[in-house]
Amino acid sequence: MDPATAAVMVLLMCSPGDAPVCKPVNxxxxxxxxxxxxxxxSLAKELADAxxxxxxxxxxxxxPIVTGSLPAGYTTVVVARGGKAARYVVPHKEE
Structure with missing residues (x-):
């Protein structure tokens, strides 16, 4: 797994008809x-159940840094050097 990669799933429920209207699934x-x-x-399983x-x-x-949606077991650290800062996603063990 690439610690800097995360993915989100978007599900829509669509109405039947010639001009379907789709709305997010709550x-x-x-x-x-x-x-x-x-x-x-996981998406394949969700669609199979529908x-x-x-x-x-x-x-x-x-x-994941921009969205704040880090996977479980990861955290963001900020490293500052010479007035510049960089953010990194790193593994984090919960204690």
């Missing part, structure tokens, strides 16, 4: 996945 908590492949695997065929979904890679 989930209890938005899921952030550690990798795109993990997200796609037997009506009116649900569509997509996985998208996001920058």
């Amino acid at each position: 989930t209890a908590s938005s899921q952030v996945f550690a990798s795109l492949s993990e997200c796609r695997s 037997t009506s065929g009116r649900m569509v979904g997509r996985c998208q890679v996001v920058d």
Whole structure:
């Protein structure tokens, strides 16, 4: 797993008809996945459970630093040198 990569899943429920209208599916908590492949695997399961065929979904890679959506077990550290700062995503063990 690349520690700087995270993915989010977007699910939409679409109405039937010639001009379908799609709205986001309300989930209890938005899921952030550690990798795109993990997200796609979960997406396949979600769509398989939606037997009506009116649900569509997509996985998208996001920058976990910008979105603040780090996978479990990772944290952000800031390294400052000479007036410049850089952010890094690093593994973090919960104690």
